[in-house]
Amino acid sequence: MDLRGKKVLVTGAEGFIGSHLTERLVELGADVTALVQYNSFNNWGWIDTFDKEVLNSIKVETGDIRELDGMNRIIKGQEVVFHLAALIAIPYSYLSPMAYVRTNVEGTTNVLEACRNHDVQKIIHTSTSETYGTALYVPIDEKHPMQGQSPYSASKIGADKMAESFYRSFNMPIATLRPFNTYGPRQSARAVIPTIISQILAGKNEIKLGSLTPTRDFNFVKDTAEAFIKVAESDRTIGEVINAGSNYEITIGDTVKKIIDIIGKDVKIICDEERIRPEKSEVNRLWADNTKIKELTDWAPRYSIDEGLAETVAWIRENMKHYKPDIYNV
Known part of the structure; x- marks a missing residue:
C-alpha cells in the first residue's frame, strides 16, 4: 500500500509516538487527520509545537475513543487508521485499573467497530512489549506467552485480543504492532x-x-514511527502480531x-x-526478536x-x- 494521498487517521496523534508518526506521514504525502483527546483548553499536545507548514498540512479532530458515536463520525471516510490512543503509564494503572479497561479495551473496541462500519482498508493497532511480561526466554518472539503483570499490560492484552477477534470474526485488515521500549524527544518523565x-x-x-x-530493548522513536509506516505499507502484515525492537x-x-x-x-x-x-x-x-518484521517488511532500526x-x-x-x-x- 502506498500511503501517498491516502486518507489516514492517527488516534493519539498528540502523544509521544503519535506526534512523530503524524509528522512522518505528512512527509510521505498522506492526507492526515490527527485525533486528539477532547479537552476544554483546546490543547493539542505535541501537535501545538509542530512547524506551521506541517500543522497546515493536517486536519485536527478532537474526540474520545471511549465514545463510539464520535469514532464513527471521525473514522467515516478514512482509508487507513493508526490506533495509538491509550493510557500507558504503568504506575498510574495500579491506582486506577478501570480507567485502563475503559480506555484501552473499550476504547480500542470502539475504534475497531467504527473501522468495520466504514470499511477502512488497513488498521494498525498498537500493542506493547509489556504484554509479554518478564521474558520466559530470549529473545522474545511473537509466540512468547502474554502475562498480565500490571493492570496496564492486562488492558493491552485485552485490546490486542479484541483486535485479533475482529480480524478473525469479520476478516478485517488489521495488523498489530508491538513496540519495545520507545524513547526519544517528547517523551514524558513517566518513562x-x-x-x-x-x-x-x-x-x-x-x-x-x-x-x-x-x-x-530500547528503540529510538523515529525508528518506531518508521515501523508503523512499514507495517501499514505491507499487505503481508494483515492478521499478524509483529514486534518492533532492536534485538x-x-x-x-x-x-x-x-x-x-x-x-x-x-x-x-x-x-x-x-x-x-x-x-x-x-x-x-x-529483549526483542525482530526477525518477523524484517521478513514481512524492509524495516530495520537505524539508530x-x-x-x-x-x-x-x-x-x-x-x-x-x-x-x-x-x-x-x-
Whole structure:
C-alpha cells in the first residue's frame, strides 16, 4: 500500500509516538487527520509545537475513543487508521485499573467497530512489549506467552485480543504492532530515560530511580514511527502480531552510565522505593526478536542506543520547560 494521498487517521496523534508518526506521514504525502483527546483548553499536545507548514498540512479532530458515536463520525471516510490512543503509564494503572479497561479495551473496541462500519482498508493497532511480561526466554518472539503483570499490560492484552477477534470474526485488515521500549524527544518523565536526563540537566547531584537491574530493548522513536509506516505499507502484515525492537538489551543501570557519559556530569543514584514496582509486577527482562518484521517488511532500526540517547539529551536540554524534575510523575 502506498500511503501517498491516502486518507489516514492517527488516534493519539498528540502523544509521544503519535506526534512523530503524524509528522512522518505528512512527509510521505498522506492526507492526515490527527485525533486528539477532547479537552476544554483546546490543547493539542505535541501537535501545538509542530512547524506551521506541517500543522497546515493536517486536519485536527478532537474526540474520545471511549465514545463510539464520535469514532464513527471521525473514522467515516478514512482509508487507513493508526490506533495509538491509550493510557500507558504503568504506575498510574495500579491506582486506577478501570480507567485502563475503559480506555484501552473499550476504547480500542470502539475504534475497531467504527473501522468495520466504514470499511477502512488497513488498521494498525498498537500493542506493547509489556504484554509479554518478564521474558520466559530470549529473545522474545511473537509466540512468547502474554502475562498480565500490571493492570496496564492486562488492558493491552485485552485490546490486542479484541483486535485479533475482529480480524478473525469479520476478516478485517488489521495488523498489530508491538513496540519495545520507545524513547526519544517528547517523551514524558513517566518513562525512565527522560527521568534520568531531566534530573541530571536540572543540576541534581543525586537522581532518584527505581530498580537498576531490569533490562530493556530500547528503540529510538523515529525508528518506531518508521515501523508503523512499514507495517501499514505491507499487505503481508494483515492478521499478524509483529514486534518492533532492536534485538539488543541493556540494563537500566548501564543506560544511566551512558547518559552520564553523554552529559558529562557524574551523579549519585538513589533507589526510590516509590518508583519500584510491586515484586510480582516488575518486568525484569525485555529483549526483542525482530526477525518477523524484517521478513514481512524492509524495516530495520537505524539508530544505535548511543545515537538515540545523544539526540534525546540534546532535545531535552532545549526543552526543559516541559519537565518537573522535582515531582515523581506516575
